[in-house]
Amino acid sequence: MRKKVTKAIFPVAGLGTRFLPATKSVPKEIMTLVDRPLIQYAIDEARAAGIEEFIFVTSRGKSALEDYFDNAPQLEAELRKKGKDDLLALLKSTDMASGAIAYIRQDKPLGLGHAVWCARRLIASDEPFAVILPDDVIDGEPPCLKQMVDAYEATGGSMVAAMEVPRDRIKSYGVLDCASEDGALVTVRGMVEKPAPEEAPSNLAVIGRYILTPDVMTRLGNMKSGSGGEVQLTDAIAEEIGGPAGVYGYRFRGQRFDCGSKSGFLQATVAFALSRPELRDDLLDYMREQVALDRAAQ
Numbered sequence: 001m002r003k004k005v006t007k008a009i010f011p012v013a014g015l016g017t018r019f020l021p022a023t024k025s026v027p028k029e030i031m032t033l034v035d036r037p038l039i040q041y042a043i044d045e046a047r048a049a050g051i052e053e054f055i056f057v058t059s060r061g062k063s064a065l066e067d068y069f070d071n072a073p074q075l076e077a078e079l080r081k082k083g084k085d086d087l088l089a090l091l092k093s094t095d096m097a098s099g100a101i102a103y104i105r106q107d108k109p110l111g112l113g114h115a116v117w118c119a120r121r122l123i124a125s126d127e128p129f130a131v132i133l134p135d136d137v138i139d140g141e142p143p144c145l146k147q148m149v150d151a152y153e154a155t156g157g158s159m160v161a162a163m164e165v166p167r168d169r170i171k172s173y174g175v176l177d178c179a180s181e182d183g184a185l186v187t188v189r190g191m192v193e194k195p196a197p198e199e200a201p202s203n204l205a206v207i208g209r210y211i212l213t214p215d216v217m218t219r220l221g222n223m224k225s226g227s228g229g230e231v232q233l234t235d236a237i238a239e240e241i242g243g244p245a246g247v248y249g250y251r252f253r254g255q256r257f258d259c260g261s262k263s264g265f266l267q268a269t270v271a272f273a274l275s276r277p278e279l280r281d282d283l284l285d286y287m288r289e290q291v292a293l294d295r296a297a298q
């Protein structure tokens, strides 16, 4: 029987420069879509996929993230006293089991691959693990990581979430060179980090969900820095290609928002607000008004 994926690494040690000045003091992962921080969406997705241990790779200035996962006894007592049971239930739904979270520091922002490697002592040598980038928010049913865990049970090889992106944006992504496709599953024969559009082997980009074999962790330890002077996670995964387990892309079903960019973050905010019955009508009215004003001004 294949070992189950029960641990997830959340690399959250990046500088978040695209959201300065907010990220001077607010970790990007605590920024909210409507009223839930980005990290909560990531945790919910991980839980739905059967993850039981949550490993955060953090850095200086991320203490708000740790506070978010602490109990809030005073707040709870106050809500209980006031009979606000619905808010209490909402708060309780974010509780994490004792000992389920671990925090590791990445001392320098040496890249995503390095951040994942910082968690190496918490992953056993025979243990597959997931990696979730909380700034990629994916609205999917079942949630994206659950789709991937199910597919991993059949393949056993390292797997990356994959999505088609327009050619002119391909240089922001890791890109897959595909050997063959079987439904949502793509067998990968090459991976290129941030290629120029004319050099990209396809328009299938790697998105921030991974299921990795323990071998990838070992490879990360031996890596030199790659594109942009950082240790690239895709380079370590690419070294698995041609090995016994292989490497796969998974074309997930769902909508992905790049919440690491302002425009993606705003789009996600609108999409999640529109999915809330109590906000939808007001927001639509406002948007219609704005579109009408914009048209009139042209």
Ligand code: UTP
Binding pocket: 011, 012, 013, 014, 015, 016, 017, 018, 019, 028, 057, 106, 108, 109, 110, 111, 112, 114, 115, 133, 134, 135, 260
């Ligand atoms: P990004 O490329 O989005 O970088 O990292 P960033 O620092 O978060 O944001 P910008 O580009 O400066 O605005 C992708 C993911 O990898 C993590 C980030 O926290 C984010 O989740 N990361 C990146 C690390 O944990 N450590 C690193 O050294 C680099």
